[in-house]
Amino acid sequence: MRKILSNTLFIVLFVVLVYAVFQMPTGANINAPAYNDIARHYLENGASETNAANIIAAILADYRGFDTLGETIVLFTSVVAVGSVLRSTKHDKEVRDHE
């Protein structure tokens, strides 16, 4: 019973998702929801405002520089977290020798 139910649910979900994929706007379609005024502004004025030929670098480091700062801070936090959990300290060695 449970198997039939889960299989039916899977098939329904699969059909819905495949249907949704075919409804999505393709590539650089002008009707895509992600395509708004700000994208056109970046493409038209990005090179003259930042003087960088690679528009992606201009967006990453200039228009969205604060987000990139947050990204580097996330990396820093990950290293600090892993180090505080895994790094073997002098105290650990003393405890191990004592045992």
Place this chain on the structure above:
Amino acid sequence: MVILNIVIVVFLIVCALAIGRIKDLLGAVILFSAYSLMMSVLWLVLKTPDVAITEAAIGAGVTSILFFAVISKTKRYEK
């Protein structure tokens, strides 16, 4: 170009299913590395070379090495 896209996507789906099925964790990491490499080719086909470079370096390189380091500390086979 459409045929290339279809071949890559089928490869990706097969890889993803195999990662879920396999019991050997080392093999799973190698399959994941192959998945990332094919994904970077797909990014290149989709005209995003930035993401392709990052995917090849991080997905296929660093991630699998970190997984190998973790596997060397734990067990190789899933129960």
Place this chain on the structure above:
Amino acid sequence: MNDIIVKNITRIIIPFAQVYGIFIILNGHVSPGGGFAGGAIIGTTLILYTLVFGREKGKKKFSHKASEIAESGGIIWFVTIGLVGLVVADRFLTNINAGFPEGIIGEILSGGMIPLLMIGIGVKVASTMISLFNLLIDEGV
């Protein structure tokens, strides 16, 4: 690992890979790439060195102290460049208006502060990769 083939191939490959990573970082504003991708490539070469030649030699090339300096130095460098914009042009991370040299578009010396930020991100990402690997390897030794 005591395999002569692996050791020699690694010795040959590492300089080329590192130069490629530096190229990607410095050309981030002209061609595809940028700080994140180039830093990941350099970090991978450091991991490869540690894997082939052992932990002790790897420690000699890139010690814990160096990784500490690179980790915090990357973020401090980023924030310092942002503060220049805050002081000169009243906004954090201002580019051309804050007096960074414009240069000629399409050449390597262009884009104002973008290459400087890319260098900071590259150093940060490279040291993150190698220190994560070292921490995982050193655990419980």
